[in-house]
Amino acid sequence: MDLSIHSPLLRSSPSLSPCPFNSKNTTLNPVFHSLIFDSRNFQRKLLVSRQNQRIRTQVSDQIVNDDGFVLEDVPHLTNFLPDLPSYPNPLQKSQAYAIVKKTFVSSEDAVAQNIVVQKDTPRGVHFRRAGPREKVYFKSDEVRACIVTCGGLCPGINTVIREIVCGLNYMYGVDNILGIEGGYKGFYSRNTTTLTPKVVNDIHKRGGTFLCTSRGGHDTNKIVDNIQDRGINQVYIIGGDGTQRGAALIYKEVEKRGLPIAVAGIPKTIDNDIAVIDKSFGFDTAVEEAQRAINAAHVEAESVENGVGIVKLMGRYSGFIAMFATLASRDVDCCLIPESPFYLEGRGGLFDFIEQRLKENGHMIIVVAEGAGQEYVAQNMPGVDEKDASGNRLLHDIGLWLTQKIKDHFSKVRKMTINMKYIDPTYMIRAIPSNASDNIYCTLLAQSAVHGAMAGYTGFTVGPVNSRHAYIPIARVTEATNTVKLTDRMWARLLASTNQPSFLNCSDVSQKDNTGAINSMNTNSI
Numbered sequence: 001m002d003l004s005i006h007s008p009l010l011r012s013s014p015s016l017s018p019c020p021f022n023s024k025n026t027t028l029n030p031v032f033h034s035l036i037f038d039s040r041n042f043q044r045k046l047l048v049s050r051q052n053q054r055i056r057t058q059v060s061d062q063i064v065n066d067d068g069f070v071l072e073d074v075p076h077l078t079n080f081l082p083d084l085p086s087y088p089n090p091l092q093k094s095q096a097y098a099i100v101k102k103t104f105v106s107s108e109d110a111v112a113q114n115i116v117v118q119k120d121t122p123r124g125v126h127f128r129r130a131g132p133r134e135k136v137y138f139k140s141d142e143v144r145a146c147i148v149t150c151g152g153l154c155p156g157i158n159t160v161i162r163e164i165v166c167g168l169n170y171m172y173g174v175d176n177i178l179g180i181e182g183g184y185k186g187f188y189s190r191n192t193t194t195l196t197p198k199v200v201n202d203i204h205k206r207g208g209t210f211l212c213t214s215r216g217g218h219d220t221n222k223i224v225d226n227i228q229d230r231g232i233n234q235v236y237i238i239g240g241d242g243t244q245r246g247a248a249l250i251y252k253e254v255e256k257r258g259l260p261i262a263v264a265g266i267p268k269t270i271d272n273d274i275a276v277i278d279k280s281f282g283f284d285t286a287v288e289e290a291q292r293a294i295n296a297a298h299v300e301a302e303s304v305e306n307g308v309g310i311v312k313l314m315g316r317y318s319g320f321i322a323m324f325a326t327l328a329s330r331d332v333d334c335c336l337i338p339e340s341p342f343y344l345e346g347r348g349g350l351f352d353f354i355e356q357r358l359k360e361n362g363h364m365i366i367v368v369a370e371g372a373g374q375e376y377v378a379q380n381m382p383g384v385d386e387k388d389a390s391g392n393r394l395l396h397d398i399g400l401w402l403t404q405k406i407k408d409h410f411s412k413v414r415k416m417t418i419n420m421k422y423i424d425p426t427y428m429i430r431a432i433p434s435n436a437s438d439n440i441y442c443t444l445l446a447q448s449a450v451h452g453a454m455a456g457y458t459g460f461t462v463g464p465v466n467s468r469h470a471y472i473p474i475a476r477v478t479e480a481t482n483t484v485k486l487t488d489r490m491w492a493r494l495l496a497s498t499n500q501p502s503f504l505n506c507s508d509v510s511q512k513d514n515t516g517a518i519n520s521m522n523t524n525s526i
């Protein structure tokens, strides 16, 4: 029985594609099933139109059925261009794919957001599975694609650029690909470069972005005007949360103008603060590179009497890099992250702990995420509240502040000689090329984005959800920030491994934890 959704609401909702899902395997009755989709569609419309307000709770509240299967679908070009012609996927004739048993992903395949279930668990939220489709909505020689990279650097950006270019060219025969230089503002400052497999052949071996990047300068109308002027019909946007917000606005404008343009977001950030996806590319590489700084701090600290090493790692609002680098290293005595407040003085404070470790081991290593303890540093620098061009608050240097505080405490209060070394490898961990596993991850991301755009999906972000690549509505990944959960087992593992004070009691933890953000690392389940 085909339970495809044919509600008037769905058809009138331009932000959602027709849902070919069929619920043969569910016990839901068709009417109820439709209702669930309808309420989601309605909510999704709301979410897109009010994307700056956090209405995630309202969205969740709508999923009321115990057995509910929910597809959080992405838009399709045929939603607002119903007459758009389709063509057989050129992969059908690909020699490489000839041996693959099932070249194309079924339109009924969905990726479950929650895979830890009990017998009576509702089926819950799903995303459309990424991958090549039988039909495409672009003729190869009519594709004019562009790629732009925005926000901070991250290992692997060049691999994603390379693989979008090679994927479009090798799999779909597209050879009209433009690189927009210098981030969003590159669209209207008219700096572009032609991208071919040959041009991008070696770029994955270099850090940074071949196309350069910038913060600020997002002017939706100017950008879409420019996309139109250049005849671009596929836009690949690589960047973090801010970039994805910008991509959502570009998609909305494209849809408003009724243009046959696919807008695909590829999430990028070493901070790993993007919700829903398992982890962001470059994160593994950053954690690996951080080991070199921690090792150096450890060698320095253990070679002197009362050596204290402080290593500052990136992580504006999320302490994932610091947490994983600490867990990987085993040389770290204490890890400080933005999500977990700490204090210096008194019983159970950091000074006490340092003294105890120096007595036990003769040395001590602290890893601090750049966003940790900002409120303390701010107290010493009243009035300093700067922002970058994108409006992100510029952080105070917690590493320097901490170094000074520890020095002062031991020399002036405890009258103890300590040997402090402060290592700040901040940009070194993100300006490098991606490691092997990130390279593979970036390749899959790029190819998934290409398959999605060619298949006519738009307004999506691509990423792995429980290890399966999926097309996720852009608003879904920007509505919350992925942060370390203090009540998650991963943070408990860290506390157990360093044996550092938690600086909090249980009731503090439940108050602090949480913001409603989704812990997409799923670290509890590992």
Ligand SMILES: Nc1ncnc2c1ncn2[C@@H]1O[C@H](COP(=O)(O)OP(=O)(O)OP(=O)(O)O)[C@@H](O)[C@H]1O
Pocket (backbone or CB within 6 Å): 150, 151, 152, 153, 183, 184, 185, 214, 215, 216, 217, 218, 239, 240, 241, 242, 243, 244, 245, 246, 247, 249, 268, 269, 270, 389, 390, 392
């Ligand atoms: N809310 C928004 N609406 C439209 N554009 C935005 C928004 N936030 C940021 N942007 C644009 O996205 C681009 C990148 O944003 P930002 O500098 O915040 O980096 P990011 O993508 O979040 O990456 P990261 O934080 O990992 O470095 C900038 O050009 C900025 O103008």
Ligand SMILES: O=P(O)(O)OC[C@H]1O[C@](O)(CO)[C@@H](O)[C@@H]1O
Pocket (backbone or CB within 6 Å): 152, 153, 240, 269, 270, 271, 314, 315, 316, 370, 388, 430
């Ligand atoms: O100095 P920049 O380039 O503005 O970037 C710094 C920020 O970018 C990130 O690497 C990614 O968001 C943060 O960890 C860091 O705070």
Ligand SMILES: [Mg+2]
Pocket (backbone or CB within 6 Å): 151, 240, 241, 242
């Ligand atoms: Mg950001």
